[in-house]
Amino acid sequence: xxxxxxxxxxxxxxxxxxxxxxxxxxxxxxxxxxxxxxxxxxxxxxxxxxxxxxxxxxxxxxxxxxxxxxxxxxxxxxxxxxxxxxxxxxxxxxxxxxxxxxxxxxxxxxxxxxxxxxxxxxxxxxxxxxxxxxxxxxxxxxxxxxxxxxxxxxxxxxxxxxxxxxxxxxxxxxxxxxxxxxxxxxxxxxxxxxxxxxxxxxxxxxxxxxxx
Numbered sequence: 001x002x003x004x005x006x007x008x009x010x011x012x013x014x015x016x017x018x019x020x021x022x023x024x025x026x027x028x029x030x031x032x033x034x035x036x037x038x039x040x041x042x043x044x045x046x047x048x049x050x051x052x053x054x055x056x057x058x059x060x061x062x063x064x065x066x067x068x069x070x071x072x073x074x075x076x077x078x079x080x081x082x083x084x085x086x087x088x089x090x091x092x093x094x095x096x097x098x099x100x101x102x103x104x105x106x107x108x109x110x111x112x113x114x115x116x117x118x119x120x121x122x123x124x125x126x127x128x129x130x131x132x133x134x135x136x137x138x139x140x141x142x143x144x145x146x147x148x149x150x151x152x153x154x155x156x157x158x159x160x161x162x163x164x165x166x167x168x169x170x171x172x173x174x175x176x177x178x179x180x181x182x183x184x185x186x187x188x189x190x191x192x193x194x195x196x197x198x199x200x201x202x203x204x205x206x207x208x209x210x211x212x
Contacts, residue, residue, distance in 0.1 A: 013154070013195040017202075020191040023171050027202045034201045037152040042117055043110045045150040046135070047077060049142045050102045051095070066093035079107035102137030109135050121151050148197050157196035159185045167203035 018025035051067065052060035068075030070085065070093060083104055090100040109115060120128060125147060132143040144158040158164055159182050168174055168185050176184050192199040 013198050016195055017192060017199055021188075021199075024192070024199055024202065027171065027206050031202055031205050034198065034205065037149045039117075039152060040150040042115045042120060042146060042150055043079070043106065044076075045146055046106045046115070046132075046138065046142070047103055049145060050099055050106065050137055053099070053142075063094040067095065069093070077107070079110040082107040083111070099137070102135075105136040106138070117151075121153070125153070125156055148200070153197060155194040155196050157186070157189050157192070157200060159189070161200075163204050163207055164200055167207050171203070171206065 014028060018028055047067075048060075048064060051064050055063070067077065067090075070089060071077050071081055085100075087097050087100050090103070091097070095103065114131070114134075120131065123131065125144070128147055129140050129143040132138050132146070133140060141158060141160055144156050144161075147153045147156045148158070165181065165185070168188065169181075172188055174181060174184055174188075189196055189199065
Protein backbone atom coordinates (compact mmCIF):
# COMPACT_ATOMS: atom_id res chain seq x y z
CA UNK A 1 0.00 0.00 0.00
CA UNK A 2 1.43 3.38 -0.94
CA UNK A 3 1.81 6.15 1.62
CA UNK A 4 -0.97 8.11 -0.07
CA UNK A 5 -3.31 5.11 0.17
CA UNK A 6 -2.81 4.62 3.91
CA UNK A 7 -5.93 5.34 5.97
CA UNK A 8 -5.89 8.85 7.43
CA UNK A 9 -6.12 9.18 11.23
CA UNK A 10 -9.43 10.30 12.69
CA UNK A 11 -7.80 12.40 15.42
CA UNK A 12 -7.75 16.06 14.23
CA UNK A 13 -4.19 16.66 15.48
CA UNK A 14 -2.79 13.54 13.82
CA UNK A 15 -4.75 14.27 10.65
CA UNK A 16 -3.31 17.79 10.49
CA UNK A 17 0.28 16.68 11.15
CA UNK A 18 0.23 13.81 8.65
CA UNK A 19 -1.21 16.12 5.97
CA UNK A 20 1.16 19.00 6.77
CA UNK A 21 4.48 17.15 6.81
CA UNK A 22 5.39 13.85 5.06
CA UNK A 23 8.45 13.32 7.29
CA UNK A 24 6.33 13.64 10.41
CA UNK A 25 3.64 11.47 8.84
CA UNK A 26 6.20 8.66 8.51
CA UNK A 27 7.31 9.07 12.15
CA UNK A 28 3.71 8.93 13.33
CA UNK A 29 3.00 5.77 11.30
CA UNK A 30 6.17 4.08 12.59
CA UNK A 31 5.68 5.23 16.20
CA UNK A 32 3.48 4.26 19.12
CA UNK A 33 0.31 6.23 19.90
CA UNK A 34 0.94 9.13 22.29
CA UNK A 35 -1.69 9.71 24.94
CA UNK A 36 -2.54 13.15 26.28
CA UNK A 37 -0.60 14.16 29.39
CA UNK A 38 -2.47 14.27 32.68
CA UNK A 39 -2.82 17.78 34.06
CA UNK A 40 -0.49 18.13 37.03
CA UNK A 41 0.06 20.29 40.08
CA UNK A 42 2.30 23.06 38.63
CA UNK A 43 4.09 23.67 41.92
CA UNK A 44 4.96 19.99 42.26
CA UNK A 45 5.93 19.74 38.59
CA UNK A 46 8.32 22.69 39.00
CA UNK A 47 9.97 21.16 42.06
CA UNK A 48 10.45 17.87 40.23
CA UNK A 49 11.85 19.67 37.17
CA UNK A 50 14.52 21.34 39.33
CA UNK A 51 15.37 18.06 41.09
CA UNK A 52 15.73 16.38 37.65
CA UNK A 53 18.02 19.01 36.09
CA UNK A 54 21.33 17.64 34.78
CA UNK A 55 20.93 14.16 36.25
CA UNK A 56 19.56 10.87 34.93
CA UNK A 57 15.87 9.98 35.20
CA UNK A 58 16.74 7.13 37.58
CA UNK A 59 18.82 9.34 39.88
CA UNK A 60 16.11 12.02 39.85
CA UNK A 61 13.45 9.49 40.89
CA UNK A 62 15.62 8.28 43.80
CA UNK A 63 16.30 11.83 45.03
CA UNK A 64 12.64 12.80 44.69
CA UNK A 65 11.65 9.88 46.93
CA UNK A 66 14.12 11.13 49.56
CA UNK A 67 12.69 14.65 49.28
CA UNK A 68 9.16 13.31 49.76
CA UNK A 69 10.33 11.45 52.88
CA UNK A 70 11.11 14.86 54.44
CA UNK A 71 7.38 15.65 54.42
CA UNK A 72 5.45 13.04 56.40
CA UNK A 73 2.85 11.66 56.30
CA UNK A 74 1.87 12.14 52.63
CA UNK A 75 5.17 13.31 51.09
CA UNK A 76 3.74 16.59 49.79
CA UNK A 77 6.26 19.45 50.15
CA UNK A 78 3.92 22.25 51.24
CA UNK A 79 5.62 25.59 50.48
CA UNK A 80 5.69 26.73 54.13
CA UNK A 81 7.21 23.41 55.26
CA UNK A 82 9.78 23.45 52.44
CA UNK A 83 10.90 26.97 53.36
CA UNK A 84 11.65 25.78 56.90
CA UNK A 85 14.17 23.15 55.75
CA UNK A 86 17.88 23.95 55.98
CA UNK A 87 20.46 23.33 53.26
CA UNK A 88 21.68 20.42 55.39
CA UNK A 89 18.20 18.84 55.45
CA UNK A 90 17.99 19.02 51.68
CA UNK A 91 21.61 17.97 51.20
CA UNK A 92 20.82 14.75 53.07
CA UNK A 93 18.19 14.04 50.40
CA UNK A 94 20.75 14.60 47.63
CA UNK A 95 19.89 18.22 46.78
CA UNK A 96 22.82 20.54 46.07
CA UNK A 97 23.03 23.95 47.74
CA UNK A 98 22.26 25.64 44.41
CA UNK A 99 19.17 23.48 43.79
CA UNK A 100 18.05 24.02 47.40
CA UNK A 101 17.96 27.75 46.65
CA UNK A 102 15.89 27.11 43.52
CA UNK A 103 13.40 24.92 45.42
CA UNK A 104 12.96 27.65 48.01
CA UNK A 105 12.40 30.22 45.27
CA UNK A 106 9.60 28.03 43.84
CA UNK A 107 8.05 27.58 47.31
CA UNK A 108 8.17 31.33 47.87
CA UNK A 109 6.54 31.96 44.47
CA UNK A 110 3.79 29.45 45.33
CA UNK A 111 3.19 31.09 48.70
CA UNK A 112 2.57 34.36 46.87
CA UNK A 113 -0.19 32.57 44.90
CA UNK A 114 1.77 32.94 41.66
CA UNK A 115 1.22 29.35 40.50
CA UNK A 116 -2.55 29.33 40.04
CA UNK A 117 -3.29 26.60 37.50
CA UNK A 118 -6.48 28.16 36.14
CA UNK A 119 -4.78 31.49 35.47
CA UNK A 120 -1.49 30.15 34.08
CA UNK A 121 -3.19 27.70 31.71
CA UNK A 122 -4.79 30.68 29.94
CA UNK A 123 -1.50 32.44 29.20
CA UNK A 124 0.23 32.33 25.82
CA UNK A 125 3.53 30.42 25.56
CA UNK A 126 5.58 33.62 25.82
CA UNK A 127 3.51 35.06 28.70
CA UNK A 128 3.79 31.77 30.60
CA UNK A 129 7.55 31.63 30.02
CA UNK A 130 8.02 35.23 31.16
CA UNK A 131 5.98 34.54 34.30
CA UNK A 132 7.80 31.36 35.32
CA UNK A 133 11.30 32.57 34.48
CA UNK A 134 10.92 35.19 37.20
CA UNK A 135 11.76 32.27 39.52
CA UNK A 136 15.48 31.80 40.08
CA UNK A 137 16.61 28.56 38.45
CA UNK A 138 13.65 28.26 36.07
CA UNK A 139 14.55 28.79 32.42
CA UNK A 140 12.70 28.76 29.14
CA UNK A 141 13.15 24.99 28.64
CA UNK A 142 11.63 24.17 32.05
CA UNK A 143 8.68 26.48 31.36
CA UNK A 144 8.10 24.75 28.02
CA UNK A 145 8.25 21.27 29.57
CA UNK A 146 5.59 22.31 32.08
CA UNK A 147 3.36 23.63 29.33
CA UNK A 148 3.75 20.41 27.34
CA UNK A 149 3.42 17.91 30.15
CA UNK A 150 1.82 19.53 33.24
CA UNK A 151 -0.66 21.70 31.34
CA UNK A 152 -0.86 19.56 28.16
CA UNK A 153 -0.97 22.68 25.99
CA UNK A 154 -1.15 21.75 22.30
CA UNK A 155 1.13 24.20 20.50
CA UNK A 156 4.50 24.38 22.29
CA UNK A 157 7.74 23.87 20.34
CA UNK A 158 10.92 23.58 22.47
CA UNK A 159 13.46 24.44 19.78
CA UNK A 160 16.24 24.69 22.39
CA UNK A 161 15.78 21.06 23.50
CA UNK A 162 18.75 18.90 22.53
CA UNK A 163 16.58 15.86 21.77
CA UNK A 164 14.35 17.85 19.41
CA UNK A 165 17.42 19.30 17.71
CA UNK A 166 18.98 15.85 17.25
CA UNK A 167 15.73 14.37 15.92
CA UNK A 168 15.21 17.19 13.42
CA UNK A 169 18.83 17.05 12.28
CA UNK A 170 18.42 13.33 11.66
CA UNK A 171 14.99 13.25 10.02
CA UNK A 172 15.12 16.53 8.11
CA UNK A 173 18.83 16.49 7.24
CA UNK A 174 19.46 19.92 8.76
CA UNK A 175 23.16 20.86 8.46
CA UNK A 176 22.91 24.17 10.33
CA UNK A 177 24.20 24.84 13.86
CA UNK A 178 23.62 27.52 16.48
CA UNK A 179 21.13 30.28 15.74
CA UNK A 180 20.82 29.21 12.12
CA UNK A 181 19.65 25.75 13.24
CA UNK A 182 17.02 27.22 15.60
CA UNK A 183 15.72 29.48 12.83
CA UNK A 184 15.50 26.57 10.39
CA UNK A 185 13.75 24.36 12.97
CA UNK A 186 11.12 27.04 13.60
CA UNK A 187 10.52 27.27 9.84
CA UNK A 188 10.12 23.49 9.51
CA UNK A 189 7.76 23.41 12.51
CA UNK A 190 5.56 26.27 11.32
CA UNK A 191 3.13 24.03 9.34
CA UNK A 192 2.63 21.89 12.47
CA UNK A 193 0.70 24.68 14.21
CA UNK A 194 -1.53 24.42 16.24
CA UNK A 195 -0.24 20.95 17.24
CA UNK A 196 3.51 21.44 17.70
CA UNK A 197 3.45 19.76 21.13
CA UNK A 198 2.30 16.43 19.70
CA UNK A 199 4.78 16.74 16.82
CA UNK A 200 7.58 17.29 19.36
CA UNK A 201 6.53 14.22 21.35
CA UNK A 202 6.77 12.09 18.19
CA UNK A 203 10.23 13.53 17.52
CA UNK A 204 11.33 12.56 21.05
CA UNK A 205 9.79 9.13 20.61
CA UNK A 206 11.75 8.67 17.39
CA UNK A 207 14.93 8.92 19.46
CA UNK A 208 13.51 6.58 22.11
CA UNK A 209 14.25 9.41 24.52
CA UNK A 210 10.95 10.54 25.93
CA UNK A 211 11.12 12.95 28.88
CA UNK A 212 9.57 11.93 32.14
